[in-house]
Amino acid sequence: MSLFQTRWSGPLMVLVIAALLLTLIPAFAPAYVALQLTLYFSFGILGLSLAWVWGYGGIFSFGQAAFFGLGGYSYAVASINLSGSTVAILIGLAVPTAFAVLLGYFMFYGRLSGVYLAVITLVVTLAIHKFLGHTAGFEYRIGTAHLGGYNGMPALPPINVPGDVSKFLWPEDMYYATGIMLLAVYFGLRWLLTTAFGRRVIAVRENELRAELLGYDTRLYKLATFALGAFIAGLGGILFANWNSFIDPHVFELGFGAQIIIWVVVGGLGTLIGPILGAMLLGFAAVELGTQQTIDPNVILGAILLVFVLIVPQGVVPSVRTVMAWWKQVRANKRALAAAQVR
DSSP, X not given: OOHHHHHHHHHHHHHHHHHHHHHHHHHHSOHHHHHHHHHHHHHHHHHHHHIIIIXXXXXXXXXXXHHHHHHHHHHHHHHHHSSSSHHHHXXXXXXXXXXXXXXXXXXXXXXXXXXXXXXXXXXXXXXXXXXXXXXXXXXXXXXXXXXXXXXXXXXXXXXXXXXXXXXXXXXXXXXXXXHHHHHHHHHHHHHHHXXXXXXXXXXXXXXXXXXXXXXXXXXXXXXXXXXXXXXXXXXXXXXXXXXXXXXXXXXXXXXXXXXXXXXXXXXXXXXXXXXXXXXXXXXXXXXXXXXXXXXXXXXXXXXXXXXXXXXXXXXXXXXXXXXXXXXXXHHHHHHHHXXXXXX
């Protein structure tokens, strides 16, 4: 078996299946299904951001919700003030990335790690939530964009075709665009993990002291990992704000930040496909549970997390891989035994 077959057969299968589903779903499913999937695709991108930062970088962060929200808010403010969405998207990507670089510099060059990183990113996220919730006054404007407090920013301009501000991407177009973005982030991260940079990120996660002794600036690698995670989360926030045509401070809430962690744990920490599945399936569950008033959706999601931590701590994807490897070994043993009996 060639190196290409062993390394890329799995990703190639993912690409083929994803492309088929992306093409066939709008043809056979009602229009609202594609509309909802656009939302879950943006959640998948957000799940990938934490999968990268935590699963591969070893940085347990509550800040992905903050970067998601900052991306959405920055895009919203810029799209209202500027003609066309191209520059607004670039601003929506730049703001959370720059914020992550600033925050990460003080954290990583200050030699903070472990629970301290989680606490700081959580506090920052909640502080942004609190601040934006109190921006309902007329004075809280950036140009012509009113932040709106807890009422949020409604009627956001849709994304347009780059270079043509009169041609918008409507919901069906955004379904394909968001799905392609999700695949691009997934395969981009898969490729990055095969590079020298990706291997060094994992080396820092596995043994930071050893990486330092080998001459690597571990602080810089952690900062770059954190910033890339913010960039990806910001992309998800832009797509979410465009899908909703609305953004409000609720994206910075503790409950939403905890959901992102649940997506990654349930899907499988240390994988990329797992958090995508976790984000889409549990995101769907959270939306559906939100339509009833009997039980708080966060209670059910917390129970799901507890079950997986106690019973399936590896998550869905690693557990499926383990079962498949076991079954493959069982079949190989049976074939070997049958061959021995024939002799």
